[in-house]
Amino acid sequence: MSVKDLTQPGASKVFIIANEAMVRGALEADVKVYSAYPGSPTSEILDAFAEIGDQLDIKTEISTNEKVALETAAGAAMAGLRAMTSMKSVGLNVASDSYFSLGYTGVKGGLVLVVADDPHAHSSQSEEDGRFFGPYAYIPMLEPSDPTEAKRMVKEAFDLSEKYEVPVLIRTVTRVNHQSGIVEFEPLNRTPFKKVPWPHAPTRFITVADRARRFKANMLVRTQKIRDEFEQSPYNFVLNPGAEIGVITASAGYNYTVEACRIMDVKPAILKLGTTYPLPEKKISDFIKPLKKLIVIEELSPFLEHQIAALAKNINPQLVIIGKES
Structure with a gap:
């Protein structure tokens, strides 16, 4: 331009x-x-x-x-x-x-x-x-x-x-x-x-x-x-609430997630994070509490995965987390 x-x-x-x-x-x-x-x-x-x-x-x-x-x-x-x-x-x-x-x-x-x-x-x-x-x-x-x-x-x-x-x-x-x-x-x-x-x-x-x-x-x-x-930021939002399988993602990972879901014709619950430090821990906890399985999609290191796994131990110990290290 x-x-x-x-x-x-x-x-x-x-x-x-x-x-x-x-x-x-x-x-x-x-x-x-x-x-x-x-x-x-x-x-x-x-x-x-x-x-x-x-x-x-x-x-x-x-x-x-x-x-x-x-x-x-x-x-x-x-x-x-x-x-x-x-x-x-x-x-x-x-x-x-x-x-x-x-x-x-x-x-x-x-x-x-x-x-x-x-x-x-x-x-x-x-x-x-x-x-x-x-x-x-x-x-x-x-x-x-x-x-x-x-x-x-x-x-x-x-x-x-x-x-x-x-x-x-x-x-x-x-x-x-x-x-x-x-x-x-x-x-x-x-x-x-x-x-x-x-x-x-x-x-x-x-x-x-x-x-x-x-x-x-x-x-x-x-x-x-x-x-x-x-916790109240509009940059953190949920798509398709109510599903048993969820995805947490941020940055370009969100774009990859939306495209993959469209191609595969699936609709998991998606929590898109825009504020990644400090993390909105209550919003994340509320999102993962009813889930049976969670996929964490991020590039490079398991930055989000480690923090989400730590929260899940108290919020939803039975949650199956799929990410870079699990």
């Missing part, structure tokens, strides 16, 4: 890939700073911001590496501006030192990280599963399955980030990043870029010793509040 389409100020419907949809979501959220280091399958995000940054008064930087990119965006968010970065999953390895500290210190303005895994290693050196970065850093994680969700999740992630003063991770995979679809654009309400004061005490973002322990206590409380909110 053209830059003109991506930056049109009014509401419309546009055929775009998910990477471009996430750019539009950030524009609608009035993002002010974007920094990144190029890496497939997120390259189109950086390409778009590099082309439209000056036009929409967005401070855009092609950084030396992913750590510098994250720190640039984080500095803006600490000051109160909305900021975004994107990278492939192995790029978050490079940025992980700063990333884990941000889970402790938090931010003031919205900070969104788009991190893309590459199942089948189409353009990467490994099939790393980046989902573990969510729980390991106590940073909330959303997973879109199509361009429409990608745009909406990025836009809403800025609000979520500011509400809980924490970065938000948008985890994607290649088959989502490069998926095309018709996406509804909402009007752009851009505001001018302005310098903001630094209102914090000198030690606000220092995390060490006693301060780190206090940050950790706050992280635990924050995570539970986010979990409670995710």
